[in-house]
Amino acid sequence: xxxxxxxLPLAGVTLLAGAFAFLNRGExxxxxxxxxxxxxxxxxxxxxxxxxxxxxxMLVLGLRQDLRLRRLLRERGLLDEPLPERTxxxxxxxxxxxxxxxxxxxx
Numbered sequence: 001x002x003x004x005x006x007x008l009p010l011a012g013v014t015l016l017a018g019a020f021a022f023l024n025r026g027e028x029x030x031x032x033x034x035x036x037x038x039x040x041x042x043x044x045x046x047x048x049x050x051x052x053x054x055x056x057x058m059l060v061l062g063l064r065q066d067l068r069l070r071r072l073l074r075e076r077g078l079l080d081e082p083l084p085e086r087t088x089x090x091x092x093x094x095x096x097x098x099x100x101x102x103x104x105x106x107x
Contacts, residue, residue: 020044 021044028040073079 017048020047 024043027043029043029046031038031041031046070079
Protein backbone atom coordinates (compact mmCIF):
# COMPACT_ATOMS: atom_id res chain seq x y z
CA UNK A 1 0.00 0.00 0.00
CA UNK A 2 1.47 3.34 -0.98
CA UNK A 3 2.14 6.22 1.35
CA UNK A 4 -0.59 8.40 -0.18
CA UNK A 5 -3.22 5.65 -0.06
CA UNK A 6 -2.50 5.14 3.62
CA UNK A 7 -2.46 8.77 4.79
CA LEU A 8 -4.79 10.55 2.35
CA PRO A 9 -8.06 9.36 3.96
CA LEU A 10 -6.79 10.33 7.41
CA ALA A 11 -5.78 13.77 6.15
CA GLY A 12 -9.21 14.21 4.55
CA VAL A 13 -11.09 13.33 7.71
CA THR A 14 -8.82 15.61 9.75
CA LEU A 15 -9.41 18.51 7.36
CA LEU A 16 -13.18 17.96 7.44
CA ALA A 17 -13.19 17.88 11.25
CA GLY A 18 -11.07 21.02 11.36
CA ALA A 19 -13.36 22.80 8.89
CA PHE A 20 -16.44 21.78 10.91
CA ALA A 21 -14.86 23.11 14.11
CA PHE A 22 -13.75 26.34 12.42
CA LEU A 23 -17.09 27.07 10.78
CA ASN A 24 -19.00 26.35 14.01
CA ARG A 25 -16.55 27.99 16.42
CA GLY A 26 -19.15 30.45 17.75
CA GLU A 27 -22.04 28.00 17.99
CA UNK A 28 -23.09 26.89 21.45
CA UNK A 29 -25.72 24.39 22.52
CA UNK A 30 -27.45 23.38 25.73
CA UNK A 31 -26.52 19.83 26.63
CA UNK A 32 -29.04 18.02 28.85
CA UNK A 33 -27.70 14.79 30.33
CA UNK A 34 -30.68 14.01 32.54
CA UNK A 35 -28.92 14.72 35.81
CA UNK A 36 -27.13 17.89 34.74
CA UNK A 37 -27.54 20.56 32.07
CA UNK A 38 -24.61 22.36 30.50
CA UNK A 39 -25.51 25.70 28.94
CA UNK A 40 -23.44 27.23 26.13
CA UNK A 41 -21.31 24.16 25.46
CA UNK A 42 -19.31 24.53 22.21
CA UNK A 43 -20.91 22.53 19.40
CA UNK A 44 -17.61 21.20 18.05
CA UNK A 45 -16.60 19.80 21.45
CA UNK A 46 -20.03 18.23 21.99
CA UNK A 47 -19.89 16.59 18.54
CA UNK A 48 -16.32 15.35 19.13
CA UNK A 49 -17.18 13.88 22.55
CA UNK A 50 -20.31 12.20 21.15
CA UNK A 51 -18.20 10.65 18.38
CA UNK A 52 -15.55 9.43 20.82
CA UNK A 53 -18.15 7.99 23.22
CA UNK A 54 -19.83 6.17 20.33
CA UNK A 55 -16.53 4.69 19.13
CA UNK A 56 -15.57 3.60 22.65
CA UNK A 57 -18.95 1.98 23.30
CA MET A 58 -18.81 0.07 19.99
CA LEU A 59 -15.30 -1.13 20.84
CA VAL A 60 -16.44 -2.45 24.21
CA LEU A 61 -19.61 -4.07 22.84
CA GLY A 62 -17.83 -5.50 19.81
CA LEU A 63 -15.00 -6.92 21.91
CA ARG A 64 -17.45 -8.71 24.19
CA GLN A 65 -19.28 -10.19 21.20
CA ASP A 66 -16.01 -11.22 19.53
CA LEU A 67 -14.77 -13.00 22.64
CA ARG A 68 -18.10 -14.81 23.00
CA LEU A 69 -18.01 -15.94 19.36
CA ARG A 70 -14.41 -17.16 19.63
CA ARG A 71 -15.25 -19.13 22.79
CA LEU A 72 -18.20 -20.83 21.03
CA LEU A 73 -16.09 -21.66 17.97
CA ARG A 74 -13.31 -23.12 20.13
CA GLU A 75 -15.84 -25.28 22.02
CA ARG A 76 -17.14 -26.66 18.73
CA GLY A 77 -13.64 -27.19 17.32
CA LEU A 78 -14.17 -24.80 14.42
CA LEU A 79 -11.44 -22.37 15.43
CA ASP A 80 -7.78 -23.26 15.09
CA GLU A 81 -5.86 -23.82 18.26
CA PRO A 82 -3.70 -20.91 19.40
CA LEU A 83 -0.19 -20.81 17.97
CA PRO A 84 2.59 -22.11 20.21
CA GLU A 85 4.84 -19.56 21.86
CA ARG A 86 8.07 -18.79 20.02
CA THR A 87 11.28 -19.34 21.90
CA UNK A 88 13.58 -17.34 19.61
CA UNK A 89 13.15 -14.55 17.12
CA UNK A 90 13.21 -15.61 13.47
CA UNK A 91 16.34 -14.87 11.45
CA UNK A 92 16.22 -11.48 9.76
CA UNK A 93 15.98 -11.62 5.99
CA UNK A 94 16.33 -8.60 3.70
CA UNK A 95 13.13 -7.53 1.98
CA UNK A 96 13.38 -8.20 -1.78
CA UNK A 97 11.07 -5.25 -2.44
CA UNK A 98 13.75 -2.90 -1.09
CA UNK A 99 16.51 -4.06 -3.41
CA UNK A 100 17.06 -1.91 -6.51
CA UNK A 101 15.49 -3.06 -9.78
CA UNK A 102 14.05 -6.24 -8.26
CA UNK A 103 17.43 -7.97 -7.98
CA UNK A 104 17.72 -10.78 -5.48
CA UNK A 105 19.10 -9.67 -2.13
CA UNK A 106 22.47 -11.02 -1.08
CA UNK A 107 22.57 -12.99 2.13
